[in-house]
Amino acid sequence: MTFNRRSTRIAAASIIITIAAISSPPAIRAFALLPPSSRAAGAGAGVVSPSTRLNVVGEQATSIGPAQVLRNLKESLPQIPWLAEGDAPSSNKIDIPDHVAAVLSHPMAPRRVAENADRTERVRNRARKAAEDASRLRGMLAGEDDAKAWWRTRREVSEGGREVSDDDPLTVLVAGGGLAGLVVAAACHSKGMKVALFEQASSYAPYGGPIQIQSNALRAIQNINPIIYEELVKAGTCTADRVSGLKIGYRKGNKLAGLYDAGDWLVRFDTIGPALEAGLPATVVVDRPVIQQILVQHGFPDGTVRIKSRIEKFEDLGKGRGVAATLEDGTKAYADVLVGADGIWSQVRKNLHGLDDGAGGFAASGAAGGALDDAEARRLARDTVDIAAKADRRFSGFTCYAALASHRASNIESVSYQILLGEKKYFVSTDGGGERQQWFALIREPAGGVDPEPTPEDPHPKLTRLRKEFSCAGSGDDDGNVWDPFALELINASLEGDIKRRDLYDGAPLLTTFDPQRLLSPWAKGPVALCGDAAHPMMPNLGQGGCQATEDGYRLVEELAKVRHTRDVPWALGRYSRVRVIRTAIIQGFAQLGSDLLVDFDLMMTIPLLGPFFLTMTQLSMPFILRFLYTPSF
Numbered sequence: 001m002t003f004n005r006r007s008t009r010i011a012a013a014s015i016i017i018t019i020a021a022i023s024s025p026p027a028i029r030a031f032a033l034l035p036p037s038s039r040a041a042g043a044g045a046g047v048v049s050p051s052t053r054l055n056v057v058g059e060q061a062t063s064i065g066p067a068q069v070l071r072n073l074k075e076s077l078p079q080i081p082w083l084a085e086g087d088a089p090s091s092n093k094i095d096i097p098d099h100v101a102a103v104l105s106h107p108m109a110p111r112r113v114a115e116n117a118d119r120t121e122r123v124r125n126r127a128r129k130a131a132e133d134a135s136r137l138r139g140m141l142a143g144e145d146d147a148k149a150w151w152r153t154r155r156e157v158s159e160g161g162r163e164v165s166d167d168d169p170l171t172v173l174v175a176g177g178g179l180a181g182l183v184v185a186a187a188c189h190s191k192g193m194k195v196a197l198f199e200q201a202s203s204y205a206p207y208g209g210p211i212q213i214q215s216n217a218l219r220a221i222q223n224i225n226p227i228i229y230e231e232l233v234k235a236g237t238c239t240a241d242r243v244s245g246l247k248i249g250y251r252k253g254n255k256l257a258g259l260y261d262a263g264d265w266l267v268r269f270d271t272i273g274p275a276l277e278a279g280l281p282a283t284v285v286v287d288r289p290v291i292q293q294i295l296v297q298h299g300f301p302d303g304t305v306r307i308k309s310r311i312e313k314f315e316d317l318g319k320g321r322g323v324a325a326t327l328e329d330g331t332k333a334y335a336d337v338l339v340g341a342d343g344i345w346s347q348v349r350k351n352l353h354g355l356d357d358g359a360g361g362f363a364a365s366g367a368a369g370g371a372l373d374d375a376e377a378r379r380l381a382r383d384t385v386d387i388a389a390k391a392d393r394r395f396s397g398f399t400c401y402a403a404l405a406s407h408r409a410s411n412i413e414s415v416s417y418q419i420l421l422g423e424k425k426y427f428v429s430t431d432g433g434g435e436r437q438q439w440f441a442l443i444r445e446p447a448g449g450v451d452p453e454p455t456p457e458d459p460h461p462k463l464t465r466l467r468k469e470f471s472c473a474g475s476g477d478d479d480g481n482v483w484d485p486f487a488l489e490l491i492n493a494s495l496e497g498d499i500k501r502r503d504l505y506d507g508a509p510l511l512t513t514f515d516p517q518r519l520l521s522p523w524a525k526g527p528v529a530l531c532g533d534a535a536h537p538m539m540p541n542l543g544q545g546g547c548q549a550t551e552d553g554y555r556l557v558e559e560l561a562k563v564r565h566t567r568d569v570p571w572a573l574g575r576y577s578r579v580r581v582i583r584t585a586i587i588q589g590f591a592q593l594g595s596d597l598l599v600d601f602d603l604m605m606t607i608p609l610l611g612p613f614f615l616t617m618t619q620l621s622m623p624f625i626l627r628f629l630y631t632p633s634f
């Protein structure tokens with residue numbers, strides 16, 4: 001396992017910087033040799049080339065140049081589907097091939113505690129208890145302590161600022177109590193800063209099931225607070241002991257790029273090799289409420305988080321005198337620094353970048369920002385279309401159904417994460433621990449769609465749709481594709497009420513601006529900075545959104561910790577922003593590109609020359625992508 005990590009990172013970075021550079025700013029995109037149809041594609045539905053069988057429906061992503069180029073190729077180049085005959089080699093069906101087995105048997109590779117009745121009960125109870133605690137607002141700021149909170153008083157600071165010392169530390173306000181905000185607050189506290197976190201939600205009810213905290217994010221947390229790290233690893237389920245990869249979801253491949261049957265592996269990889277090479281801990285999966293609870297319990301003192309507190313606007317007090325934030329009810333909060341960790345529809349970003357009214361909003365995004373129930377999800381799906389247009393966010397072209405199925409998966413012993421690729425959709429699943437599988441089905445269709453209300457004839461409209469979309473019997477789905485049964489195994493193990501739906505939005509990898517201030521310091525201005533999804537919302541394919549938020553939190557506070565005088569705060573935040581923006585733009589680009597290309601993957605493979613080349617590149621690139629992600633310095 002010896003190789004030059006630095007040159008790998010540089011190579012991966014160069015490829016993706018190029019991709020990112022041609023992906024985003026319209027002026028640059030004009031040079032990306034996109035035929036005019038590609039721009040029209042972004043405008044709306046039904047981008048269909050009659051000469052192919054692609055039959056893409058739904059609104060398409062507009063901001064990722066290379067994906068659009070490849071999509072155009074898929075639509076316009078000749079395809080040879082009649083070569084899809086014959087039997088696939090049996091080696092395509094082996095879960096753990098020799099190259100993965102060799103890494104998993106490394107003496108340093110982790111060994112998972114096999115699921116058993118005790119463990120299952122413990123993991124499930126822990127998640128339930130954490131969610132209950134969160135909704136009871138344990139540890140939140142309230143009552144008398146709220147009235148006496150330090151941030152209510154504006155401190156008299158003379159022009160030019162004040163000295164910062166251990167006795168008189170920096171003071172920090174954080175907007176948003178998702179993963180990014182909680183990590184920032186924990187990091188600030190660990191450096192002796194005073195921190196207050198404002199969360200808009202009326203109940204701190206977390207959205208969603210478990211997420212992967214990958215090796216890079218675990219290292220960031222370890223650096224911030226070793227106790228939090230240990231608690232997370234203890235609570236988590238190791239996934240790095242099994243194989244991950246991409247499978248063809250529904251039908252045979254072709255002789256150009258090799259033959260594949262439904263359910264055959266296209267790409268298999270391990271996540272532990274790159275982690276061991278970088279000296280990082282093994283990736284774990286932890287329930288979101290548990291992550292939240294651990295951060296609140298061990299990250300900072302009780303009363304740091306204030307609920308029902310939406311930060312509406314802020315004023316830079318200028319010349320080292322800090323910032324004044326105004327909450328929705330008019331309450332003022334004062335500090336040296338404001339961090340906007342308020343998710344994809346960030347109000348802080350709206351103010352910082354002077355976006356249209358309506359660009360900030362309450363919409364589904366990440367951990368705590370999701371819809372609480374089905375009625376709210378319907379409203380958010382529609383509202384979000386408007387907010388996204390004003391907030392300069394990109395509709396990915398996909399709606400996402402997600403659930404945590406209480407079910408011991410048939411592949412649990414050998415597979416920890418897999419994607420079944422299909423036509424206009426794909427199905428992702430990961431072991432969530434405690435004999436539960438987290439799955440999400442991404443289906444390409446226009447934004448704003450909602451499911452029918454349940455009726456006596458169809459009390460389970462989401463399940464009805466998903467059973468058809470991933471049908472593994474008879475004539476299969478509406479396109480006649482018969483799916484590998486694993487998708488239905490998980491869908492059928494899920495309850496209608498547990499299935500959440502949301503449209504997926506993300507951001508352009510690089511700023512669509514030539515404003516020098518924003519280019520030099522894209523996420524920061526004066527005493528205010530963005531982090532997490534507020535700065536770089538990304539598609540979930542790489543499971544890195546929260547991990548990058550965690551890296552942000554670490555780096556941001558490392559830079560702030562160097563500040564010895566408040567006049568240096570803008571410099572520190574600017575440096576944080578410059579250090580982070582390239583790496584996160586690259587990862588955002590990977591995630592967008594991956595998502596746009598995963599769909600109709602086998603159509604890609606039926607294009608002479610390009611198809612086999614593309615498949616080989618996908619197979620070869622995954623270890624390099626992981627090596628780029630898993631770095632100890634960020």
Ligand SMILES: Cc1cc2nc3c(=O)[nH]c(=O)nc-3n(C[C@H](O)[C@H](O)[C@H](O)COP(=O)(O)OP(=O)(O)OC[C@H]3O[C@@H](n4cnc5c(N)ncnc54)[C@H](O)[C@@H]3O)c2cc1C
Nearest residue numbers: 176178179180200212311343366367368532533545546547
């Ligand atoms: C299906 C899916 C699977 C994913 N899986 C993974 C994974 O395995 N690993 C991973 O690392 N990431 C994953 N992600 C991404 C991850 O969920 C997000 O990147 C992460 O939650 C972002 O955290 P955040 O704190 O930046 O934003 P959010 O979680 O959106 O939190 C923002 C918070 O700010 C609050 N807020 C908003 N506006 C204001 C305001 N004005 N004032 C005060 N509060 C405000 C919101 O209520 C919310 O609580 C996944 C995402 C999806 C959709």
